[in-house]
Amino acid sequence: MTENKTQRTPYDAEHVQIVDHGLVMTALYIPDPEQAKDPSYVLEHITDSQYEAVEVVAEATRHFKNEGAAFSGWIVRSGYSYGEPIATKREALAQLHREITDYFTR
Known part of the structure; x- marks a missing residue:
């Protein structure tokens, strides 16, 4: 008897891409490796049905x-949670990385 094993996509921070558009940085969970090659395109077309598995983290x-x-x-936002004001982009990026980690450990 052959077992039918389905491939599960890992749901983790390693599948997150950050799209930096200067004044906005968006962290996207993109499980499909092909889609992850162009995260800016995915963000621009996130409402398309082919990106239904993508999440804004x-x-x-x-x-x-x-x-x-x-x-x-x-300001770094994750879900409905907004952080305190952050002075520099470097600090904001570090906080964004912390939010990504927290998102997958909740």
Whole structure:
């Protein structure tokens, strides 16, 4: 008797790609290795049915006081959770990586 084993895609932080568009950095869980080759394209077309397995894990957005924000800096969001303002992009990227790790350990 032959067992029918289905290949499961790992659900982990190793399958996350960060798309950096300057003032917005988006962390995407992309389980398909072919799709992961161009994460910017996936983000631009995320509502297409072929990307239904893709998830937005977290996002870091730059805010400016001179554009009406209460502060100048970065905010990292994961789900409905928003972090405290972060001064630099480097620190925001580090926090984004922490959010990615936390997302998969919840």
